[in-house]
Amino acid sequence: DQQVKQNSPSLSVQEGRISILNCDYTNSMFDYFLWYKKYPAEGPTFLISISSIKDKNEDGRFTVFLNKSAKHLSLHIVPSQPGDSAVYFCALSGSARQLTFGSGTQLTVLP
């Protein structure tokens, strides 16, 4: 049973437009939410995070939104750049502090 779902395996966006990546979860015990970016043959790189007491966190072009009632997390990238092309994973943390990952969304930003 998947606790964390990224239902879109891929997303293509034109350069300069907004990219929206989504993540749904089932377990209400998660209290910290992170996004990682991964290039092929490399480990995941931390991007941005949000705690359960907030509903928005912004860092430059990246904004993470949390809707706890809907158990939904999203990452907005604006404006999107070709260098943003990568696989994006949402990762959720509970009391045990290890991360539970979604299956990832391949973002392609077209020049």
Add this chain to the structure above:
Amino acid sequence: DTGVSQNPRHKITKRGQNVTFRCDPISEHNRLYWYRQTLGQGPEFLTYFQNEAQLEKSRLLSDRFSAERPKGSFSTLEIQRTEQGDSAMYLCASSLTGGHAGNTIYFGEGSWLTVV
């Protein structure tokens, strides 16, 4: 470079052989994690250490897998009698602990294992 370091980066081994991966975490981090990632999936948690103590093991970690962190610094992950299903990227990560719920976990570049 003060990030998480893993070696070897790539390992090809014959089925039935033993392999060992090493991880050097970020120096001040007292938590160390091992994850496994296969194609098309997100990383899956295997085990973690707080200092030298192994605090949790996933059911994914069969008896053929053993992890150690003898002095609370670097860690090794050994896979005995490898099987083709063990082919994956093995990721090490580290973090600080504390009252803050969000101590970020930082990953190394991973060690690719191919069992032939």
